[in-house]
Amino acid sequence: MAECSEISLLLGAFEDGELEPHEMQGVAYHLARCNSCTEAIAEIGALGRELRGAVTLPSLDGFPQAVMKRIDNLPQPLWKRISNLVARSSERLSSGFAMGAAMAAVAAITTIIVTPYAQQFAGRQRATPLHLAATKIVPAYTDATPREIASAIPQETAVQLANVTADAVPVRELDSVTHDGPEEMPREYASAIADDDSHADISKLESDTPNVAVWSEPQDHTTVIWLPDQH
């Protein structure tokens, strides 16, 4: 068996497990019988542990990202760059269009709610005091001629009569508009006749005539606008 002087040269490598199997076996056999070499290897082990404790391991935070960035910066073939660009763009465009579509839908709903469609609907649902007043006026004239109806309407009230038929069936729908402007200014009658029986859908009616009557006669596909002459 080898002397301590030979074994002491192998103790460091033995401690690190770097010897060949037969060398490891020889050193281990010697250490079992030699106290001085056992003390020496104990010191070597303690020293190694102290050295490992003294070393601070570098932080690995962000290490994967840094590696990926370096990979991205590596020169890539043209087709690869183009496909990456397309993939990224489509991702952004998809989310952008989804947002745009949602905004368009909200805008459309808002438009429908706020615009004359809703006002027209609301106008059918609510009866204003003037509406009620006009309702009181007209039934008395369902047997009257348009001339009489038009002349019976108060000067400050313009009335649109829908579905007053020639043989004087009761009024089913009535709408009215009040105007406070000067007498000579054209007056706008914005309500529309648009029910199922109507044969004309009037979206705008302007006239400088104080009284205007509008009604439809479904049997003859006829709508009448009556503008009584004030001269």
Add this chain to the structure above:
Amino acid sequence: MRLSPRSLLFVLIAAFALGATDRAFAQSPQRPVVELHVDAVLASDTNQGMDKRLAWMGHQLQGLFGFSTYHLETHEDGQTECGKMMTFALPGGHILHVQPRAIDGNMIAMELVLFEGARPMMTTDLKLKNNGRLIVGGPRYQDGMLIISIGANTLASNNDE
């Protein structure tokens, strides 16, 4: 149903494409042609009865208005494309401008302006049913009132568009 962003993108592109096609058709030089018929009737209480030329609408006039005399003053037919205005000279210095705007299903969108001399008496935007009739009445004329009957219909050859 949940649409993926790519499906939504495809739907939007398709919608834009359809809209563009629709606009292209709308800008087509072949515009729909509308036939207009304008009759000016003097209605009064002179007990002369119904003008024989108004027999086709005599019952209607009698039912609508309470006059004893109806006399056809002028009758004029015309054709015009959507977007082009037609002018009709009417009795008493009245002038009627009719401009069909578009054909919307069975309705003809049009703008009417009735002038008394240079003064616009009435301006209206309306959609009239195909073969429907609008009567504008009330302006004083001679010893009665003027009743203007405006009829409109699309021409069959242009209805296919």
